Amino acid sequence: MAGIYVHIPFCKKACHYCDFHFTTTQYYRDEIIKQLANEIEQRKNYLTERTVNTIYFGGGTPSILNEEELSLLMNSIHKKFSIAEKTEITLEANPDDLSIEKLLMLKKTGINRLSIGVQSFRDEDLKWMNRAHDAIHAKQAVINAASAGFNNISIDLIYGLPTSKLADWKKNLEEAVTLPVQHLSCYCLTVEDNTALHHFIKKGKVIEKKDEVSSEEFLMAHEFLTGNGFEHYEISNYGLRNFHSRHNSSYWDNEPYLGIGPSAHSYNGISRQWNVANNIQYLNSMKEGKLLFEKEELSIEQQFNEYLMTRLRTSSGISMEYIESFFGEIYADELRQKISAYEIPSHFEIKNNNLQLTIEGMLKLNSIVIEWMK
Numbered sequence: 108m109a110g111i112y113v114h115i116p117f118c119k120k121a122c123h124y125c126d127f128h129f130t131t132t133q134y135y136r137d138e139i140i141k142q143l144a145n146e147i148e149q150r151k152n153y154l155t156e157r158t159v160n161t162i163y164f165g166g167g168t169p170s171i172l173n174e175e176e177l178s179l180l181m182n183s184i185h186k187k188f189s190i191a192e193k194t195e196i197t198l199e200a201n202p203d204d205l206s207i208e209k210l211l212m213l214k215k216t217g218i219n220r221l222s223i224g225v226q227s228f229r230d231e232d233l234k235w236m237n238r239a240h241d242a243i244h245a246k247q248a249v250i251n252a253a254s255a256g257f258n259n260i261s262i263d264l265i266y267g268l269p270t271s272k273l274a275d276w277k278k279n280l281e282e283a284v285t286l287p288v289q290h291l292s293c294y295c296l297t298v299e300d301n302t303a304l305h306h307f308i309k310k311g312k313v314i315e316k317k318d319e320v321s322s323e324e325f326l327m328a329h330e331f332l333t334g335n336g337f338e339h340y341e342i343s344n345y346g347l348r349n350f351h352s353r354h355n356s357s358y359w360d361n362e363p364y365l366g367i368g369p370s371a372h373s374y375n376g377i378s379r380q381w382n383v384a385n386n387i388q389y390l391n392s393m394k395e396g397k398l399l400f401e402k403e404e405l406s407i408e409q410q411f412n413e414y415l416m417t418r419l420r421t422s423s424g425i426s427m428e429y430i431e432s433f434f435g436e437i438y439a440d441e442l443r444q445k446i447s448a449y450e451i452p453s454h455f456e457i458k459n460n461n462l463q464l465t466i467e468g469m470l471k472l473n474s475i476v477i478e479w480m481k
């Protein structure tokens with residue numbers, strides 16, 4: 108099973124915490140969209156499979172695209188790939204873009220799943236994040252999406268915000284489950300270098316929330332959402348049955364994918380590569396027919412470490428049988444020894460022959476991975 112990711116590197120506003128690749132200017136937008144279509148055609152042979160099971164428009168803000176732009180990209184994909192009957196086609200959208208008119212256009216163009224960047228239903232949080240929408244937009248966008256006929260809707264929420272208390276986070280979760288959403292991604296606020304947030308913290312204008320408080324919020328989301336019928340299938344992701352993100356799951360399942368656009372990553376099972384994260388350089392290199400990218404061949408040791416890192420995030424966990432057959436007995440034996448020497452057995456459990464982290468274990472994910480990796 109293969110997937111395609113298309114990166115749309117434009118946003119209306121820069122959110123204070125964001126370190127994704129984007130620009131708030133619309134310079135070269137037409138040319139870049141044309142080159143994205145061109146890259147889809149040029150790199151059609153990157154995936155050995157022609158049939159694509161998932162397509163994901165991420166960014167940036169893909170909901171900024173108009174009908175002509177989105178149709179151009181979809182047509183390029185259709186021309187060069189075979190789209191499976193039930194292909195999941197997701198578009199990341201910001202609430203302020205989701206008028207009924209826009210939503211009907213998205214549906215007509217073939218989008219069948221929306222990932223809406225709600226982040227919070229509280230104006231205070233949204234202002235602090237410098238989001239382009241307010242709380243009314245956030246709620247209305249989801250309602251509009253359902254009215255336009257979308258029945259596979261995900262929303263993103265952020266916890267660990269210095270502006271909100273535990274009770275505020277609970278209210279956000281309560282608000283979310285009153286809406287017609289089938290999936291939620293709950294991310295902890297992280298402070299990335301070179302973001303406005305990083306600068307504010309360095310200047311003492313913002314005080315980071317303590318890890319213990321963010322952990323409480325993580326546990327609250329787990330308890331509340333699983334109590335409301337959502338399956339906690341990946342550390343940050345919850346879905347109703349049959350509504351897990353197939354595109355993101357394919358990353359965790361080591362499936363190949365083709366990444367299109369500036370900063371997009373691709374993986375073919377042997378190597379990873381990532382396009383230059385600069386719009387002008389991307390544009391010029393595409394025009395010259397020499398896409399700028401970096402590439403890394405993964406050693407068996409790196410593949411093993413990635414397997415641990417990604418699979419321990421999921422509710423499926425790691426399979427010792429797979430480790431033995433794919434990486435060899437030495438890897439499996441060494442890992443077994445590390446697992447038996449691990450001091451807190453309540454951090455993991457064995458289910459269906461797989462080792463899975465418990466919810467307490469997930470809070471310690473990073474230290475567990477470091478301890479168990481090669």
Ligand code: SF4
Nearest residue numbers: 118121122125166167
């Ligand atoms: S809209 Fe998304 S990609 Fe754009 S700045 Fe905000 S968080 Fe980053």
